[in-house]
Amino acid sequence: MTGWFASNVILIQTTLTTTLLALSLQIPIRLGVFSFAGIGAFGIGGYTAAIAMVHLGWPTYPAILLGVVVAAVATYILGVIVQRLSGLYLGMATLAFTLIISVLAVNGGSLTGGAAGLFGAVGTIDVPQILLIVVGVVLVVSYFETGSRGRRADAVREDPSLAAAMGIHVSRYRLMAFLASGAIGGLAGAITTLRRTAISPAEVNFGLIVLALTVIIVGGIGSWVGVLIGAVVFVWLPTWVAFVGQWEDLIYGTIVVLAAVFMPDGAHGVIKMLIRRLRVRISREPRTFETAALPSIRAVRDRPDSRGLVRDGVDS
């Protein structure tokens, strides 16, 4: 076990940071906010942490914390600015935001190290510590995915006007999605940068957005479990298909296409369905299949809101 750990330590660390990175997209998308800003937050967090260490001489953890705070605040402000956009338009705006980050980094002079990047941010964080952080983040995320909190999130995604009529503060949920996405994206960026001891503008590119998006959609956007599955698949895939050598990208593309067409709820959805079928077979009694999305909305709708008041108008 320790031998396996030692020889795969980079892959394990990448799986953990990729999980964080992908979570920063999954959280807003689960709330129906199609935002790529988490990837921009990755760049902001990474650069801020590196600048704090290299230029200000801060130790590891304060540097990471600063990266998280700056990324969260920047993303939150972005959320306020783009509040009236939705759907693919929001996606475009946040995509532009994310890509601008790397152009800013290129033109940042000695502060960001220009096109070559910033070197020498030697963090002391190790893999067990990263694991602990990721577990902590996942616990918080799963707290907001279960019970009535999760059903409220489903309602905000599936039918924002209905959710608003139920007394859910839809616009506040959306802003919180930006904040959480920024904080977690910034965390991923700061940890990745301080582990690698360097960050360059080329890392915050279109490819990183594509990676995070494929991780969450192939894994499943419904819950953090899907994100973890996706991260494991895409980080470890190169070692599994090493025998095909340079055709790895071909396999990658094919898997993504097949997932897009045949797994509407991602790998996590397929696993859940298999478990449900197995249970039905074991209990041997005919049971009706429930769809994933509808009952959760019904649950929100049938449950009288404790305050019983419509407090917020329809999100415009």
Next chain:
Amino acid sequence: MQELLNTATLGSIYLLFALGMALAWGTIGILNFAHGATFMFSVFVVYLITGAVELSMIGVLLLAALIGAAISLLTQLLVFQPIVRRARSHSSAELRIILGGIGVAAIPLAIAERVTNSAPFAIRSSYEATVFSIGGVRLSSTSLIVIIVGLTIGIGLTLWIRRSKQGLALRAIGTDAETAEGMGVHRELLALGTMAVAGALAGLAGGLLAFQLSAMAPESGDTLLIKAFAMIVLGGLGSMGGAVIGAYVLAGAEMLMTILGQGTWVDAVSFGLIFLILLFRPQGLFGRKEVRRA
């Protein structure tokens, strides 16, 4: 003057590329992330073919357009159509269409990178460019062809969408797909036709760029993809005329940055334009009053 000419050439290539994306996105609601790969791979296949037989310029362009159409058609048939059929809701379909496109794009890129070892490739053709010099301005015949083809197709397609029966059907789908279908619009067939046209435009743009730059890298599709987003958003989704103007505005803005010696900021032009336009005029410069496809 020379800069204006360069802008027109660059803008015309941008235009042909973006028109295909704008057409598919604004009408049948397919945001095709594989459009850049279609563009690149059409040229790549022509490169393989011209390695064996020498073709004229028209032959190269026709072949590239044909291959682009075929790739786009296959993508629609094998990926996007099944996704749309299976989708529960519009928003989940949108996400999966983007993902499907990303997956499709990886495949031709992997093939081209493997075969060429990621080196740029050039098309062999019997065509030779001649350079005219008019009052100190250098104009190559390639630039002239690029500008003429770009403008003709840009204006032609805009008029076709506005005037023809198929154009009306396409706009109807863009406005309300279900009602349009009820009125006798054959949605899947029309979608296939639209994707074929979009793919042909990508192939044509690729062919022209290959002549203009005389070589092309496997990764060149990705950059153009983001620029195309900027042009479409700039012009306004669903407005073909807007995409035409958007293409030249973007090319002009990029050229201006280069002239001003701000070369490293060139990439920020398209991103910045996307962001500002969405913020202050989400319907685009020439779009209709409301953001429809939300």
